[in-house]
Amino acid sequence: VSSLATSHRPSRTNSLIHISPLKKLYALIIMADIRIVPVLSACLVVFVILQGAFLSGVHCDAAAAADSTAAGDLGAAKSGTASLSSYGEFSEDDRKLMEETGTKQEFQAEVGRLMDIIINSLYSKKEIFLRELISNASDALDKIRFLSLTDPNVLGEGDQAKLEIRIEADKKAGTITITDTGIGMTKADLVNNLGTIAKSGTSSFLEKMSKEGDMNLIGQFGVGFYSVYLIADHVTVVTKNNDDDQHVWVSSADASFTVSKDPRGNTLKRGTSIIMKVKEDATEFLETDQIKTLIKRYSEFINFPIFLKVTKEEEVEVPDDEADTKEEKKDEEKKDDEKKEDDVDVSDVDEEEDDKKESKPKTKKVKQTKSEWELINDTKAIWVRSPSDVKDEEYDNFFKSLTKEFDSPLDKIHFTAEGEIQFRSILFIPKKAPSDLYDKLQSKQNNLRLYVRRVFISDEFDDLMPRYLSFIRGVVDSEDLPLNVSREMLQQSRVLKVIKKKLVSKALDMMKKLAESEEKAIEAEEEEEKEEEEKAKAEASGKKEEEEKKDEKEEESDEEEGEEEDGEAAIKRYKEFFDAFGKTIKLGIIEDTKNRKKLAKLLRFESTHTKDGETVSLARYVKRMKDGQKHIYYIAGENKKDLENSPFLEKLKKRGYEVLFMTDPIDEYAVQHMDEYEDHKLMNATKEDLKFGDKDDKKWKKRRDKAKEDLKDFIDWYKKILSDKVEKIVISNRLTTSPTAIVTGTYGYTANMERLMKAQALNDPSRYNFMASKKTLEINPYHPIIVELAKKSKDNADDDSTKELAFVLYDSSLITAGFDIDDQASFSTRMMKMLRKGLDIGDEAKIEEEAEEEDSSEDDKEEADKDGDKKESKDEL
Known part of the structure; x- marks a missing residue:
């Protein structure tokens, strides 16, 4: 490729390089939707790298020729190419000086069409620009921090030594400015990194430092910066590196860019500031609330503090000049009146003068607009720390921040997965099921957030978790997930399967731990009840030995009180879990054949042997089966009360066999997929061929x-x-x-x-x-x-x-x-x-109907009375 680029270094008048295979590849990519076809995404990367290789030759020729003059730049600006804009804090003289002294470079031919691909096809959402720029800023800060490990002087002193990111939106100017105090770029870096599409400074730095240490940088494709053109039509980059003066890079995503020394001097000390002139159709990103939401969504767990400039209205007290003026006028009028009086009381005058000295100036409250820097990412990525170093309170706060829930999680698991793919994760079980849990089982799940190096990628997955575990909340963060160029999708579904398998395993382990704690607590309670029964029998029989040991047992009970409380809490916790998510566990019995045995151990049912509100697991059912009993019996219906009186249980009750009551509509569906449990067949008491399995x-x-x-x-x-x-x-x-x-x-x-x-x-x-x-x-x-x-x-x-x-x-x-x-x-x-x-009523007995004659006679009598009254009234007249 380099020999091809050298042999085809074009002049400014002949900048097009015609290579048939590349044009065919370009046409293929243009016709395809690279968001959907991962293979074409890879082709785009190859194509872009080839473009960059040719671009390197163009840069060398352009720098060597240095044929750009101020007049040429202004002419290029009029014809639509980039020139220095008024965006940013540049005076008119500064702009003219940069135009005169700046070096104009050109992108590779047809880069405008390639930029159109990046802007309109590579990224699915405009808001991605903020994630990409913050990620780049984080990489720059990581680089300078890494270098400071061997040379602390590179950080400088005071504010310069602070590693941070600041974002400011100016509605009047229509600009968004992102500034970091990272490593910055030299003039050569600006040309090589920003002037070459798909040239990643991060990947170069990683290659350089790979032999010296493990770096934790985000960027890898070299196209993230160009996402600014999703919302901006003009971009100015001001940057300062410790090894060079401050320079300015300006471009409008067309065929050229301008690099010049900043006439204002080294105002940044160190770092990079990106000023974007926002397009008319992207003005919503000028709202601080929108920016804050995007930072929280995509970059909340970046290692470095992110500050956003916000304006707030607050009430302050200020001197009330009008009130003071009125008071002075009143005092003067009062003095004039006193002078007119013949007799003046000297003591009164002295008291009035003292009161005047002691009186405080009048104030009033007014609203003032105040600008200040607000820290946005105050929540830390606790999953990168060792579980032993994280307190329960931190887990609770992190869960509430992640889910916007008020309650603490029911349980959690924090782990690091190693092997084919390495990632860290924290999974939570909420206390309550969301109201729409079962309504969203058919849609994409968004309860798990996928991060790559603490940068949010997505929370919409079809197969990262099975739908029966859709209630699990948490984060997954990896250092080396194979993302596509836009970092919005995983390139390999095989990797997702590996992650899914590990996540499901850990989630089930968490539930298994909850279930085992409940089982142990119940066993302890049952043992305690047996001991009390034995004690009662012993006392009833008049044994004095038990009374002598009474005091010793009371002392032991004080020590075991804490354990009893833990046992009650374990029982209560699992009951809360199963009441909230029992249906989804049963859904897992139906759908997840590989983990069916694990899920079966989580099931709980009421039975003929349980009290109201209590349940039994299949494991405990098996443990307390009668001698000779070989099967697990169950009956399904609407409620426990109806099932208890069912004739199907008569013989089972007589034998003392326990029967499980399945009153949840999904229960019978689930059991149909589970023929047996630990070699004991599940038998429905309402079906034919009921077997007891004994002599x-x-x-x-x-x-x-x-x-x-x-x-x-x-x-x-x-x-x-x-x-x-x-x-x-x-x-x-x-x-x-x-x-x-x-x-x-x-x-x-x-x-x-x-x-x-x-x-x-x-x-x-x-x-x-x-x-x-x-x-x-x-x-x-x-x-x-x-x-x-x-x-x-x-x-x-x-x-x-x-x-x-x-x-x-x-x-x-x-x-x-x-x-x-x-x-x-x-x-x-x-x-x-x-x-x-x-009732001994014969078939010939008939319904006695009311006598119609009596009713009619009464009606006739009423009519006669009315006629008589009318006649009397006529006679009177």
């Missing part, structure tokens, strides 16, 4: 076969009546006190699932009809109702009343199971018949 199953099979043989005729008769309603009628192994129960097939919808599917407005009815398979009617062969109904059906199989009883029994089973009755009119009719029979 009693063999005994029951013998009893079932005998009952099936005894009730064969009844089962056939009953099945014939319910032919279109049930698939089969079987002997039940789960009923003890109820006569019948309706159960569903292994893969069919339960009553609870049917209820949920019907409630979905956009549900496909065909799918519902397919899954809502025919039910199975289980009968208790030993229940009196079944025994008596079997006798009636045997004596008179065609009796309508017996059939009605069979239907009523089936309908009541549907209601008890939670299913809807299809033919409600028939059900109502049958219930009315049962009421008549129960």
